[in-house]
Amino acid sequence: MTCKIFAKQISISNLQILLRRPNLSVIYLTRNRIDRYISDIKGSITKRYVQDDTTQLRPRLDVTKFLSKAFQQDRELDEMHRAVVESGVRFSHLRYEMDLDQDDILRTARVTETLRALGHVPTFKTIGTENWIVKQDQNPDWRAKVENGFEAAAALAGLGVLEYAEDRPLADLPPRPTAVSAEVKTPRNDSLLDEGGYNLAFASDPVITFTAIQYGRSFLAEWMVGPQSAFGARKGVHFLKPTWTMETTDLKPLAATLRQAEACNPDHHFVAMHVSDLEARKYREVGITSVSGNPNLFTDERHFATDAEPHPDVPMSDALYVARLAPWKNHHLASGLTAPLFVYGDPREDTEARQFDALRSSFAQAGFVNHSLGRGSYHYLGRQELASVMSRARVSLALSQEEGVMRAASECLLAGLPMVSVPSIGGRDLIFTTDTALIVDATPEAVRNGVAAMRARNLTREEVRRATLARVLEERGKFLAAANRTVAAFLGPMAPRITIEPLIDFSIRYVPLRNIIETLV
């Protein structure tokens, strides 16, 4: 739902009711005070508030009336903002002059940034603008819009409020609610427990959890913001595992949420798991503790053997790509290969269904394994059957350039399939070795040549698995050492030790946040 509310068009009590709706967020859409006021007085003269070019109309500006109105609007907006803050919903800003009166590219970027700060991933089908300045007045400087602009500016400067007039209301608000305060009066938002799904309660006293960061948000931390400590007198450490690279995410909103959750829950601490030095630096810059922790270290190696019986209904192929049918998975980079095998999730979503259709029509030579085994319908591959399909390929592919760690990368390598990857961020290369993985340019030719080069190495599947497992075990050791050092620092030397067994496959096992909270609270 999108609802545009003008100041004074809704009572605070009705706004408070609206703010109780689940998954709601607020965007403040503001103009600077003086331009807004001039538009207002011009509109009251022409009786048309939009679509009119009023450049030629230059009324006198009454400074006292302007200030009186601006102060009144500030108070109304302050009251609305107080209701927003007390409701606990996320908020962000868009400014007409800075964000919307821009060219398409910049405007799209600004709107995207604003929506991402609220935890949304926007997809734009069409882009339009209200073109605010042109439809009102073509003068970029407010002084030229009124008869006595320079005289009014001098008067405002004399009163010490010229910059205030040229600023937008609520300009002093941070981009997101950031006050670090344990004095939260709004009840804990239990609907957050239905968000996200890959969670683990490692210990209950002290509380140790592993939960996800999704869309840049920690639903656990958001849920922990409330009037009382979520876990009573127990202490806790909460590890956070991103499902997507955080190298390209603004971490300030997450940092603010974590600080507030920690303020509401004394002796509870959040620890992010980073997969690259850049991620570590970004966390450090916003004050989030992090340890190196790549989710591919938690893949269960026992499920991926090198000797699975080759699937009788799948032809032998040079290359296998296990990836959902999303455009960013870059299946097209496999177009130089003779007959690649594609294994994927059910393309039920519109984007993936379209991608499936497009790939099938342009990639006649590829094997769409899930549909060929399902005789035209989608056929889900369990782990055992997936292992037998892997036995039909000589090399595995990783073609996305930005995502999370790409779980399939660890699965293929542990099944003994050497990998051809393109340059990427997200952390999948942690378990690569120079022998078992090639990183080539992101072009179909380079991928084709990479597969040929990898085949020419004649590596056995056992060699690939052994080299990968050695990397996995080495990195698991580093992760456990860092995690246990961190837990001990926060909870003392008697804290439970983190061990690897409970973590195996937790990042792919669907356990709603609600389930783990119910076992802990």
Place this chain on the structure above:
Amino acid sequence: MIAFESPEGTALRALSPSRSATMAICLAALSERQNAWVSWASDELATTAQSIEVTALRFIQAASDGNERAARQLWAVLASFPIEGTESRIVQAARNLRGQMQF
């Protein structure tokens, strides 16, 4: 900036400036060392909940008064806010002032 006791000054106060306007007046008064305005604005803002802006103004005031200890404490409070995400003039002024200080 006009004198605190001037007719225009009295008229401005009679309009009951909003929180944002009072902070703007306070910043202008601090930079022009208009103590009567600073004192009035500080009183007006005394009941305002702590915000980045109010903290920044208090920091500027402490620094202008040469009260280094208070300035240091207020900067520590200010630094606990994610001020990099804000663009307000008051926070910018505080940050610029902090850059010139030696603590």
